[in-house]
Amino acid sequence: WCLEEGGISVEAVDWVAFYDEEIRRRFKVSVLLRKLLNYKKKIITFSQKESYLACAFYPSPFQEAVILVNDGSKVRTVFGKGQGNQIDFCENPDFSYSLGLVYSAVTHYLGFEAGSDEYKIMGLSAYGKPRYIDLIIKNKNKLSSTNFRATDRFLSNAFAAQPRKADSEIAQKHMDIAASVQAAIEEEVTKQVEYLHRVGNSQNLCLSGQVALNCLANTSILRQGLFRDLWIQPAGNDAGCAIGAAFLLWFKYLGNKRHTDSKKDMMKSGFLGPAYSDEYVEHFLKSKKIRFRKLDTIQIPALTADLLAAGHVIGWFEGRLEFGPRALGARSILADSRNLIMHDRINLRVKFREPFRPLAPVVLAEMAEEYFDLKRESPYMLLISQAKEGKKDEIPAAIHIDNSSRFQTTKREVFPLYYDTIKAFYDQTGCPVLINTSFNRKGEPIVC
Numbered sequence: 001w002c003l004e005e006g007g008i009s010v011e012a013v014d015w016v017a018f019y020d021e022e023i024r025r026r027f028k029v030s031v032l033l034r035k036l037l038n039y040k041k042k043i044i045t046f047s048q049k050e051s052y053l054a055c056a057f058y059p060s061p062f063q064e065a066v067i068l069v070n071d072g073s074k075v076r077t078v079f080g081k082g083q084g085n086q087i088d089f090c091e092n093p094d095f096s097y098s099l100g101l102v103y104s105a106v107t108h109y110l111g112f113e114a115g116s117d118e119y120k121i122m123g124l125s126a127y128g129k130p131r132y133i134d135l136i137i138k139n140k141n142k143l144s145s146t147n148f149r150a151t152d153r154f155l156s157n158a159f160a161a162q163p164r165k166a167d168s169e170i171a172q173k174h175m176d177i178a179a180s181v182q183a184a185i186e187e188e189v190t191k192q193v194e195y196l197h198r199v200g201n202s203q204n205l206c207l208s209g210q211v212a213l214n215c216l217a218n219t220s221i222l223r224q225g226l227f228r229d230l231w232i233q234p235a236g237n238d239a240g241c242a243i244g245a246a247f248l249l250w251f252k253y254l255g256n257k258r259h260t261d262s263k264k265d266m267m268k269s270g271f272l273g274p275a276y277s278d279e280y281v282e283h284f285l286k287s288k289k290i291r292f293r294k295l296d297t298i299q300i301p302a303l304t305a306d307l308l309a310a311g312h313v314i315g316w317f318e319g320r321l322e323f324g325p326r327a328l329g330a331r332s333i334l335a336d337s338r339n340l341i342m343h344d345r346i347n348l349r350v351k352f353r354e355p356f357r358p359l360a361p362v363v364l365a366e367m368a369e370e371y372f373d374l375k376r377e378s379p380y381m382l383l384i385s386q387a388k389e390g391k392k393d394e395i396p397a398a399i400h401i402d403n404s405s406r407f408q409t410t411k412r413e414v415f416p417l418y419y420d421t422i423k424a425f426y427d428q429t430g431c432p433v434l435i436n437t438s439f440n441r442k443g444e445p446i447v448c
Helices: 002-006 021-026 029-037 048-057 099-109 118-127 133-138 148-159 172-200 215-224 238-253 278-287 297-309 341-350 365-371 416-429
Strands: 015-018 042-045 064-070 077-083 086-089 204-208 229-232 314-317 331-336 361-364 408-410 433-438
Touching (some): 015 029, 021 029, 029 042, 042 238, 048 064, 048 086, 048 204, 048 238, 064 172, 077 172, 086 238, 099 148, 118 172, 133 172, 172 215, 204 215, 297 331, 297 416, 331 416, 341 433, 361 416, 365 408, 408 416, 416 433
Parallel strands (some): 064 204, 361 408
Antiparallel strands (some): 064 077, 077 086, 314 331
């Protein structure tokens, strides 16, 4: 797909960069590349730790920054410093445990899928009290393990309760455990950030790794106030390492200069995946005998706003697929945030997922501060904000039980049709906020 999208043949590729030396050896990646693509030129492989540091720093808007990687894999915790086109490791004396694995261990104990369902624990944490935070922090090294049978046994003894079975009732104790691991992660992350601030000599911080997708922890870092600015890789999991490897080759290995403006990142707003032409879509609809109506682009915002205001749920499909786990307006389900019924309707009847899961909102960037108390943009939906006084009642379907919201801000210059649709809804209803949740069902990836 990359070759086709680039309009080139494999002969035009001078280099291939791969993100993990260990995986390259185990799966004979170089052999596969040469065999499947008939690729005959140079292959370079970096360590996964390097790739994680690179995907955090190189696409960021900063010319220099310190870097924090927290992952649930063998990478664990990595500190780094980026300057221009170079990245170096920072000493990491006291953080050998893995916050990602701690979170995954508790996720597994609570009956969810480790390595996949951690975001559910983040949502569930709002329903509990962090009664067990000290226990989790004290035993973080024991919980930094991929042997979930062993961590289940340990947690069973610690909590005096057997692991929850998948799809069984969620009790208050389970909610308290979720709240405890979330609070523990936030406390430990802020200690790491304090250390980086002390040794790093920078006012900018970049994040990647699976824990960088934990919006509550990210917001704790922001509220800590130690750094002037923060940038988070929106594909913070292993997927982002592919970007890191490409940048490592281009900047560090080949020595190309890197230019930044301290404002705009290099992620193209996350819209890096496949797109489909109108002709392709029309052919597909006709071949499947699906009813459709074709409109001029200028008609779409007002019509969609009418449908949303009338209580319809919209499947929104536009442009390039988002790169990373969050729907950002290319493959989204949109609905009226003012109608509380939409929360249960989307969770239970559209996406068939757990009723405790919150729904994220999208808001016009220039009006975000009227509704949310976090005074910064959130284009990648990686931060949490409390709703401002009185606003929860205006947009109840988009606000979690603890008055929080994992919100997205959008600007017209980034995604015009998406923005214009939200603006049309605002012009009609006086509300600049829509529900924006990923276009998928429980257990499935976002549609392409």
